[in-house]
Amino acid sequence: MSKILVIDDDSSICETLELYLTEEGYKVQTALTGTDGLNRFVETSPDVVILDIRLPDIDGFTVLEDLREENENVKVIMITAHHDMESTIEAMKGGAFDYIHKPVDVDELDIAIKKAINTINMERKINGLLMEPSRDFKFGDIIGTGPKMSEIFKTIGVVSQSKTTVLIQGESGTGKELIAKVIHNNTSRSEPYIAVNCSAIVETLLESELFGHEKGSFTGAITRKLGKFELARYGTVFLDEISEMSFNLQAKLLRVLQEMEFERVGGKDKVRVNGRIIAATNKDLRTLVKEGKFRDDLYYRLNIVSIDIPPLRNRMEDLEPLIGYLLTKINRDLHKRIVGVSDEMMDIFRQYSWPGNIRELENLLVRAAVVAKGQILAKEDFPVLFESVDYKKMETEREEETKSIAGEFLTLDEIEERHIRKVIRDTDKNKGEICDILGISRPTFERKLEKYGITFERE
Ligand SMILES: Nc1ncnc2c1ncn2[C@@H]1O[C@H](COP(=O)(O)OP(=O)(O)OP(=O)(O)O)[C@@H](O)[C@H]1O
Numbered sequence: 001m002s003k004i005l006v007i008d009d010d011s012s013i014c015e016t017l018e019l020y021l022t023e024e025g026y027k028v029q030t031a032l033t034g035t036d037g038l039n040r041f042v043e044t045s046p047d048v049v050i051l052d053i054r055l056p057d058i059d060g061f062t063v064l065e066d067l068r069e070e071n072e073n074v075k076v077i078m079i080t081a082h083h084d085m086e087s088t089i090e091a092m093k094g095g096a097f098d099y100i101h102k103p104v105d106v107d108e109l110d111i112a113i114k115k116a117i118n119t120i121n122m123e124r125k126i127n128g129l130l131m132e133p134s135r136d137f138k139f140g141d142i143i144g145t146g147p148k149m150s151e152i153f154k155t156i157g158v159v160s161q162s163k164t165t166v167l168i169q170g171e172s173g174t175g176k177e178l179i180a181k182v183i184h185n186n187t188s189r190s191e192p193y194i195a196v197n198c199s200a201i202v203e204t205l206l207e208s209e210l211f212g213h214e215k216g217s218f219t220g221a222i223t224r225k226l227g228k229f230e231l232a233r234y235g236t237v238f239l240d241e242i243s244e245m246s247f248n249l250q251a252k253l254l255r256v257l258q259e260m261e262f263e264r265v266g267g268k269d270k271v272r273v274n275g276r277i278i279a280a281t282n283k284d285l286r287t288l289v290k291e292g293k294f295r296d297d298l299y300y301r302l303n304i305v306s307i308d309i310p311p312l313r314n315r316m317e318d319l320e321p322l323i324g325y326l327l328t329k330i331n332r333d334l335h336k337r338i339v340g341v342s343d344e345m346m347d348i349f350r351q352y353s354w355p356g357n358i359r360e361l362e363n364l365l366v367r368a369a370v371v372a373k374g375q376i377l378a379k380e381d382f383p384v385l386f387e388s389v390d391y392k393k394m395e396t397e398r399e400e401e402t403k404s405i406a407g408e409f410l411t412l413d414e415i416e417e418r419h420i421r422k423v424i425r426d427t428d429k430n431k432g433e434i435c436d437i438l439g440i441s442r443p444t445f446e447r448k449l450e451k452y453g454i455t456f457e458r459e
């Protein structure tokens with residue numbers, strides 16, 4: 001039986017809540033002052049505390065602080081007559097689990113208590129265990145457990161022993177730049193690492209960025225400028241979004257790759273390339289070649305060693321280790337103690353298509369960690385995901401299937417409800433016509449609308 005402590009100086013509130021919550025099956029204690037509340041808390045260690053902000057002796061925020069000092073996992077639901085944003089923010093920052101306005105709506109309180117107890121149970125279940133990848137890792141490591149990723153690790157190992165050009169292909173957020181850096185870091189005598197985004201700058205500028213220019217080679221070239229290929233010396237030039245490079249520059253890059261030397265813009269001296277070139281793209285270069293948008297000779301030259309990173313949706317075995325890795329990083333950066341993601345949320349994560357791949361996962365976890373009240377990230381901590389177009393698309397697709405998001409078979413009632421909603425949504429027919437489509441009588445239709453709480457506006 002969960003224990004609840006109510007601290008409020010209004011004895012009628014204490015009595016009402018005691019009555020109501022006892023009926024709901026909780027073990028309830030009440031206190032009229034902050035001091036009394038704190039004493040009772042130490043004696044009985046309740047799971048949830050309902051705490052008024054205005055108390056006669058100590059103010060609620062201080063009580064909250066003291067409670068959390070006693071037990072940092074306590075779930076405190078603050079109640080107050082104030083409606084201002086500031087005290088709400090202050091309460092949440094102080095570690096309150098929820099914040100409810102007076103007069104207390106029992107349904108609202110009920111939901112808050114259930115959520116708090118749910119969180120406590122999940123925290124107990126996980127028992128302080130972090131979802132950690134099985135081996136020790138350093139930050140900057142590439143997490144990957146399946147066969148495709150282990151092939152990639154092997155390729156990285158092989159290319160790190162030479163200065164061959166490498167092409168890295170993968171959807172956005174799959175870790176192309178991360179892999180480029182790991183290759184660079186594993187190559188001996190490789191300094192510095194220089195990244196150039198081929199889509200970010202206009203063609204002429206990109207040319208002089210890459211190859212440099214001689215003094216006076218064009219208006220504005222008042223001094224000689226060294227390009228990235230020259231500045232990289234024995235290091236790495238990372239050419240990001242190579243597919244965006246103009247045809248003209250593609251030809252020049254091809255020459256550099258073939259001869260490993262070039263001239264600065266407006267110059268005649270040959271400059272040697274001693275470093276390594278790594279190119280990356282999130283578009284399929286082969287298709288671009290077929291469409292005549294990328295030079296085939298450059299493609300073949302780049303594709304000698306290529307690393308194709310599979311999208312996250314095709315390597316779901318990495319989901320948990322990645323979450324463990326990212327949460328450890330997030331805890332360190334944000335001074336948090338998140339221990340994991342709820343089972344319910346993991347089920348949703350496994351179904352999701354992850355169009356933004358690991359970057360999307362990382363961003364979602366960071367946002368959730370910032371707002372989370374418990375140590376487990378739960379469904380309500382991921383509003384951004386549920387509002388996203390991609391998630392909604394997935395839900396509609398799911399609607400046509402026979403299983404729920406959690407992968408469980410639907411009941412016949414659930415399927416019936418989905419079907420009725422779908423017919424109403426996808427047709428512009430009136431009630432009579434919909435009854436014909438569904439093959440049921442008008443009264444049956446009305447009953448089903450009521451049963452499933454469906455509102456039907458068209459007559
Ligand atoms: N296998 C992995 N293990 C751990 N972290 C990863 C992994 N893959 C990607 N990340 C992290 O995900 C984020 C995105 O990775 P990165 O910037 O390398 O992707 P990208 O493929 O270059 O994306 P884009 O195409 O959008 O430029 C980074 O914070 C990176 O550290």
Ligand SMILES: [Mg+2]
Pocket residue numbers: 176177240
């Ligand atoms: Mg990138």
